[in-house]
Amino acid sequence: MQIIEVKDKGATKAFHQVPHDIYRDDQNWVPPIKALEDATFDPAKNEFFQHGEGTRWILIDNHQKAIGRIGAFINRNKAFSFKQPTGGCGFFECIDNQEAANMLFNTAKTWLAERGMEAMDGPVNFGENLLNWGLLAEGFMQQGFGMPYNKPYYLQLFENYGFQIYFKQYSYHLHHKEPFPERFWKIAEWVAKKPDFRFEHVRFDNIEKYIQDFVKIYELAWARHDNHQSVNLDDIRGMMKIAKLIADEEFIWFAYYKDEPVLLFGMIPDWNMILKKLNGKTNLWSLIKFIWYKKIRTITRARILLMGVVPKFQGTGLESAVFWHMDNVMQRKLWYDEVELSWVGDFNPKMMAIYTSVGSVPAKTHYTMRYLFDRNAPFERAPMLMKDIREKK
Numbered sequence: 468m469q470i471i472e473v474k475d476k477g478a479t480k481a482f483h484q485v486p487h488d489i490y491r492d493d494q495n496w497v498p499p500i501k502a503l504e505d506a507t508f509d510p511a512k513n514e515f516f517q518h519g520e521g522t523r524w525i526l527i528d529n530h531q532k533a534i535g536r537i538g539a540f541i542n543r544n545k546a547f548s549f550k551q552p553t554g555g556c557g558f559f560e561c562i563d564n565q566e567a568a569n570m571l572f573n574t575a576k577t578w579l580a581e582r583g584m585e586a587m588d589g590p591v592n593f594g595e596n597l598l599n600w601g602l603l604a605e606g607f608m609q610q611g612f613g614m615p616y617n618k619p620y621y622l623q624l625f626e627n628y629g630f631q632i633y634f635k636q637y638s639y640h641l642h643h644k645e646p647f648p649e650r651f652w653k654i655a656e657w658v659a660k661k662p663d664f665r666f667e668h669v670r671f672d673n674i675e676k677y678i679q680d681f682v683k684i685y686e687l688a689w690a691r692h693d694n695h696q697s698v699n700l701d702d703i704r705g706m707m708k709i710a711k712l713i714a715d716e717e718f719i720w721f722a723y724y725k726d727e728p729v730l731l732f733g734m735i736p737d738w739n740m741i742l743k744k745l746n747g748k749t750n751l752w753s754l755i756k757f758i759w760y761k762k763i764r765t766i767t768r769a770r771i772l773l774m775g776v777v778p779k780f781q782g783t784g785l786e787s788a789v790f791w792h793m794d795n796v797m798q799r800k801l802w803y804d805e806v807e808l809s810w811v812g813d814f815n816p817k818m819m820a821i822y823t824s825v826g827s828v829p830a831k832t833h834y835t836m837r838y839l840f841d842r843n844a845p846f847e848r849a850p851m852l853m854k855d856i857r858e859k860k
Contacts, residue, residue: 468534468567470574473523479505481525481533486560488533489618495609496616497739498746504558507593508538518544520582521593523558524574526567535561535568539575540593541582550847551585551839557599559590560617561624568624576840586839588633589625590615597772601636601810601833608831611770611807612713612738614638615833622834630836634849637819638809639827643797651824655787664785665726666792669719680721680728688731688775713738717796718769720789729780732789737768737807764802771808774818786821814849 473482483501490496508523510516521540525533538558546552556575561568579587592599598613602621610616659666669677714735722730741760745753760766776785797803808827811818812835839846 468529468570469527470524470570471527473508473525478525481527482523482536485525485533485536489560489562490616493618495607497609497743500742501748507558513593515540515542515593518542519546519593522578524571526561526571534564535559535571537561537571537575538593539578539587541579541584542593546584549586551841551844552583553586553588553837554579554582554584555591555593556587556589557591557593559621561621563618563620563624565624565627569628572628572838576838580840585841586837588835588837589630590617591835601835604635604832604834606638606831609739609743610831611638611768611809612735612742613770613772614807614809614831625836628838629842630838631846632848633835633837635813636810636833636835637813637829638807638831638833639811639822640830641806641808641825641827643804643806645826651787651826652791654784655791658784658788659791663725664788665723666789667721667723668717668792668796669714669721670716677719677721681731683728684721684731684775684777687777687779718793720792722785722789724780729777730785730789731773731775732793733772733774734769734793734806735772736766737770738766740766740768767802768805768807769803771806774821781817787824790825812849814851816851 471478473479483504486496487498506512508521513521515521519540519542521538523538524536526535526537528534536558537556537560539554539556541554546554556572556579559571561571575589576587590599590602599615601615602625603610603615603617604622607616607619658664714733718734718736720730720732721728722732741757744760744765745756774786774789806827807830808822809831810833811822813819835849837846
C-alpha cells in the first residue's frame with residue numbers, strides 16, 4: 468500500500484471515487500458534492516487558509532486502486548487554545564482494514580506534528596463545525612445536509628488507532644406537524660409580542676448588516692466558552708456566502724432588544740433529499756434536475772444549524788419566541804413536515820434542555836474524537852461549555 472498526496476487531476480478523481488466504492492450498496496449514503504470538497508482544500512475558495520493550512524491524500528493498494536483517503540488541516544486561530552496544540556483530520560474514508568486506516572492516520576499525524584501540533588481531532592472539517600463534523604456512532608439513517616455519514620466499523624478503526632471520544636454530538640428530530648407543549652407556546656408568544664423585542668429574518672441584499680450583528684452576538688454569547696476565539700470577519704463572510712447558496716431568508720432570524728442584536732437562529736433546507744438523486748455531480752443536467760426537484764418540493768425536512776443568545780437574555784424565553792416566529796413561517800411552507808436540530812454537544816446541557824422542551828427526541832449521535840501524540844499524556848474530555856455552569860456544580 469502507498470500514500471499519495473492529492474496534487475493532480477488523477478489523484479483528485481481517485482479521492483472522490485473512494486467513498487463511491489465503499490458505499491456502493493448503502494442506501495443511506497448521500498454522495499457529497501465534489502466541487503465543495505475540492506473548495507475545502509483550495510486557498511482561493513476557503514477563507515480558513517488565511518490563518519491555516521491543509522492538504523489531503525489517498526491510499527492505493529498493490530493494484531493501484533484507491534482504498535482510502537484522508538485530509539489534515541490546521542486552524543491556527545483555534546489550534547493553540549487547547550492544552551496540546553490541536554489540528555484536525557477529516558474526509559476520512561477507508562476499507563475495513565486496520566493497517567490501511569493506520570497508514571492514513573499516521574500520515575495526517577506526521578504532517579500535523581511537523582507543523583507544531585501535539586494532537587488531532589477527527590473526523591472534522593477545515594471550516595466551521597456546522598458541516599462535516601463528527602463520526603456517526605448511532606442513528607445509521609440518511610443524514611441531514613452537512614451531517615457526516617460513515618460505516619459502523621469506522622468507530623473501531625478510530626478507537627483501535629488510539630482516538631478517544633472528546634465529546635458527543637446529539638441530533639434531535641422534531642415532527643413539525645405535532646403540536647408543541649402548551650406551556651412552551653404561552654412563554655413563546657408572550658416574549659415574541661413584548662414591545663422592546665423585535666424579531667426579523669435575514670435579507671440577503673443587506674447581508675453586511677447581519678454579519679455585523681452576528682459578530683456582536685457571537686462575541687457575547689460565546690465569550691465565556693472554553694477555547695473561545697474572537698470571530699474572524701472573513702470567516703463569517705465566507706459562511707454567509709454559503710448561506711446565500713443553501714439557505715432560505717426566512718430560515719435565518721435575529722432578535723433585537725431596543726435595536727441591539729441578542730439572538731441568532733439559523734436553519735437550512737435538507738438539501739440531501741435532492742442531492743441523493745444527483746450522485747454528487749454538478750453538470751448542466753444535474754442542475755436542471757436540481758431545479759426540477761426543488762420546484763416539486765422534494766425537500767420535506769429542514770435542519771437547524773445554530774442558535775445563540777447573549778448571556779443577559781438567556782433563560783428569558785427568547786429561544787421559545789424564535790420558534791414561535793419560525794412556526795408561522797412553517798405554516799406557509801406546509802411541505803416541510805420534519806425539523807432536525809443538530810448538533811448539540813454533550814457539554815451543552817442548556818441547549819439540550821431547550822431542544823427537549825419543544826418536543827424533539829434524540830435520533831443520531833456523532834463523536835468528535837481526539838488523538839494525543841504523546842501516548843502517556845492524560846486525556847481529558849471537552850469541558851462543560853460555560854465556565855459559570857461548571858462552577859455551580
